[in-house]
Amino acid sequence: MVANPTILLCPHGAPWRPGSPLVNYKSLSNWSAVPASEGRKPRILPLPALAFRCMLSSPASPDPIGVGSSESSPVDREAFEAERLRLDASARDSMAVTASASEESDDGKAWKWRIRKRIWDLMEAVGIARNPRPVHHRIPNFVGAPKAAELLARLEDFQKALCVKVNPDSPQKQVRFLTLTGGKKLLAPQPRLRTGFFSVLESQMVPPGSILEACSSFGLSKYGRPIGLDEKLKVDLIVIGSVAIDPQTGARLGKGEGFAELEYGMLRYMGAVDDSTLVVTSVHDKQLVDDIPVEKLLVHDVPVDIICTPTQVIYTHTTIPKPQGIYWDKLSPQKLNQIRILREMKKRIEKDIGKLLPCGPSEKLPPTARRGRVFM
Incomplete structure (x- = not known):
């Protein structure tokens, strides 16, 4: 028995065995936990029967649950990737249905x-699309993404920055790498904010040789x-990732999920960014x-100040106002939920x-968009 054990997490119907890897309970959206004490038999808790196994954790280390620690909290990578791919496919199916309905109805979107x-089709047709494929309903990965990242990293504003917020999509993976290796x-x-909010990462938090993995x-x-x-x-x-961008105005289109x-x-609500923060x-x-x-952009659409491609850096000098926060009167109950x-x-x-806020x-979300809670 572990001395002074603290918390047991266990999927429903699965027996706990010594040596089974930990689940990082703080990343779960509906985890259950019970205190365990000396001599008490481990209880099986009502988590769905996913491919996660758990063990008792000891408070001997400063981080007993292992949040942010690869040594004490090995995440089941196979299960993580399987669930990520399933949810991505579900979301893309949802966007395809939404896009089809919008085009047929000729609504405001x-x-x-x-x-x-047009951009997704073009990228596939001319051979500049890169995995994950197809690029439709994604922030598209492209030939030369690392080169565009290198030009971005040469920007004076990037070099002076101490904290850089980077989207989690494939074409910006090199930007995340250069951020970490640049001591920032x-x-x-979290993708689609599905398991939480934001994660902060610095190079000293990553074991030697694991920087590339940390960028995924x-x-x-x-x-x-x-x-x-x-x-x-x-x-x-x-x-920020983009599907299409106008270099003359800084007007941007993402993949359509918002x-x-x-x-x-x-971030505006938290006071972490303001109008002067470059995008x-x-x-x-x-x-x-x-x-x-x-003139058709919405009040919450985020304009772009600087564009980096594999061949050039463009300063848009955009005059489009930046959003001031969350516009609750534009946010549907379904998205909020x-x-x-x-x-x-x-x-x-x-x-x-x-x-109460408005x-x-x-x-009406397509069935594939009604995603349940996620366990990662």
Whole structure:
């Protein structure tokens, strides 16, 4: 028996065995735990029967549960990747249905989906798309992404930055690598904010030889330190993924889920960014467009200050106002229900101001978009 054991986590119906790897319970969205004491038999707790196994943890180490520690909290990579791929496929199916419905109805979002589809089709057709494929309904990876990242890293604003927020998508993996190896603090969101909020990662938190792994979604979960809305930090530069970008105006289109805008709005709420915080994107030259109508952009759309491609750096000198926070009257109840950290933020604000915040119009999400809670 482990001396002074603290917490047991166990999937429903699965026996605990000594030596089974830990689950990082703080990354679970509906974990259950019971105190364990000397002589008490381990209890099986009502977690879904996923491919996670658990063990008792001892408070002998400073971090008994192993948050951010690869040695004390080995995450089941196979299960993590399987669940990530399943959810990504589900989300992309959802976006495909939404795009099809928008184009057929010619609603206010139809023009965005037409531009996205044109760029995705072009990238596949001319051979500049890179894995994960197809690039449709993704922030598309592209030939020359590392070169664009190198140009981005040469920017004076990047070199001076102490903390850089970078999106978790494939084409920006080299940006995350250069952030860590440049001695900077990397702030990265959980993909689709599905398991939490943001993770903070610095090179000294990563074992030697594991920097590349730390730049992946799995590595960010494995080595990063999760933060909450009370974290005090200043983000010096934001790197954002794009599907299409207008170099003349800085108008940008993402993949259509709106998470970059939500992330930006929450960082504004935390005081981590303001109007002076530069927003940079790295894209292929073929993703540059001239037909994004600025007058049709929504108040929460995030404009871009600097564009880095494999061949050039473009300063947009955008005059599009940056969002000032979360626009609750634009946020549907369905989207709010998908993201726990948003619900927490809304409750805090309502408590502070003493009244309920407005809610946006309801939206009918396709069945594949109704994702349940995630265990990672």
